Amino acid sequence: MPSRVTINDVAAESGVSRATVSLVLRGNPKIPEATAQRVRAAMASLGYVYNRQAANLRTQRTMAIGLVLTGVRDPWFADLTMAVEEVAHEAGCTLLTGYSRDRLDRQEAVLSTMVEQRVDGIVLLPTSETTSVDLESIFGATGVPHVLIDRRVTGWDSDRVRVDHWAAGEQVAAHLADVGVRSMAFVGGPPSCPVRAEREGGLRSGAAARGVEFAHELSFPTDAERLGGTRAARQLLDLPGLPDAIVAYSDVVALGVLGALRHRGIEAGRGIALAGFDDIEEAALQPTPLTTASTFPARLGSEAVRLLFERLANPTAPHRDIVIDPVLHVRDSTLRWADRQSLAPRV
Amino acid sequence: MPSRVTINDVAAESGVSRATVSLVLRGNPKIPEATAQRVRAAMASLGYVYNRQAANLRTQRTMAIGLVLTGVRDPWFADLTMAVEEVAHEAGCTLLTGYSRDRLDRQEAVLSTMVEQRVDGIVLLPTSETTSVDLESIFGATGVPHVLIDRRVTGWDSDRVRVDHWAAGEQVAAHLADVGVRSMAFVGGPPSCPVRAEREGGLRSGAAARGVEFAHELSFPTDAERLGGTRAARQLLDLPGLPDAIVAYSDVVALGVLGALRHRGIEAGRGIALAGFDDIEEAALQPTPLTTASTFPARLGSEAVRLLFERLANPTAPHRDIVIDPVLHVRDSTLRWADRQSLAPRV
């Protein structure tokens, strides 16, 4: 049943050679319009469907790019994915997607399938634990063009698009200092995730510069999920000495924290300040809207694909490193913190 | 730079013919282990990478399947996507993804690219407006195996996996009647979406059977987004005669309704009952947990891919129609409604 009509049939039907059909297919202006129309009519009447697989073999391009993420449940990744798909679609490329689930073996498997499928290039958000050795084993041999998003892999040189997470951390810390916070804890996020390290670094540096205490003993990773935030908050609430502010690894984690606080009858923004990162849609829509630093996943995604296309056009150009600046959104979860002293003075 | 090592090179290096290399590649047991090892050693030392494109042309299979959804922002679609990717991955297939953004032209473009790429099969959640004519134009000529998920397209016969949305509607209606609700409105969802029609049908039938008023004049579509729910609720609150219960097209829409109610100082579950469909993660995590009918997106996704693989194995088998039963989760947003009469008797 699959279409077995080839350019041979079209050529025969329209009385030209296969070469001519191919040229018409690709819109080559050398072919007179009359001929082209005859060919197109033949294609339509035969129900011809272009076989890109065959073309791929000849041209050594597939018009397909790969996108490898840890997952797509998180709205941040969903936004990024939609943007990547949009730009790929505009360029006439199809998108192969694979999810590592933040596991190295899974990432390896997904990437090698894509390489076998001969995608023209790959956009990759590496798992937390990825090292340059892992990337070498997959990209080294084949030289598949690729762009890394967001997470740095030390010792690996390639095109990159990322957010300045350090700056985001500093912005949050500065704002918390501004509203009068004197101590903060940083919770959630995958243990060895470079993004987590950068955010924490920025927070600590910003806090230190302003005489705000960064409570190491109250700061710890969990994972990047909402439930990780819930767990983190419960753990934190059971420890002695609540900080003035909790900064969550991400908004998703912050939503978990928010839930746990609510469960204990604590309203974020009053009893305790809460901030996140990313500015996912939900952040602004909470009963107490969440202060957060935007990290623009859609821009990250579209820039990554654009960078990939530039790389395909110019394989020998030096690697580029595009940095997107975060933007702080101040909302009630921190803004109203000033209320706190009067409500429940720090123990 | 891309790997230009072919089976020719491997054959030369290991002193066998290309045919033998190919057989080793595919793990054919006819080749003695000694030979196979020699060949594999040659592949490793040359850095050979299998070129599936070339194999595709020959075998007429691509080991790739397509997934076409309206988008992936909605957690329901994200869950479905993850499940589809999982099953595809297990079967050694890559996944091409495309998003129609619920636009017919976009769906058409995405599907034809996939057909050109010669995917082995397609899992499609059609746009709201898709007719059998649209599907005929894309699938009719090429006969690409495909499975439709969730949304029915009248007059189109194919494999399908879907939720019994009518039953879900009836379950919600029955439960609302049980807690004493005497009138309900149904809001949100894309106007011509078949899923919307089924949910509404079930609600109306369930309501009618129990003497609950289905408030037509207060029921209307918006879209499938959260903001659609917000708009719907605002509109509803401005109309005369608030119903006892609002049923939202989906949990995502219900979250929007919830926000709008909160904005007006109305707590869902007390002032008014609220229910949704799908049971997305957020539903249970709201300050007032949301009553909803689970629609199991992950099961829908994995069943769809399994059905597709069965179709590939057996192209002439009769079409199958897998129906997944919804499960109602009763939570505070409706359970506590009984409080209402005492709070604010109906006008």
Place this chain on the structure above:
DNA sequence: CTGAAAGCGCTTACAG
């Protein structure tokens, strides 16, 4: 402006 020919990298009967 159009056609004949070679070839992309595999797989698969078919011989031996």
Place this chain on the structure above:
DNA sequence: CTGAAAGCGCTTACAG
């Protein structure tokens, strides 16, 4: 058990 040969459906110089 292994090799020679044909062919999947395109594209692309190269002639004419």
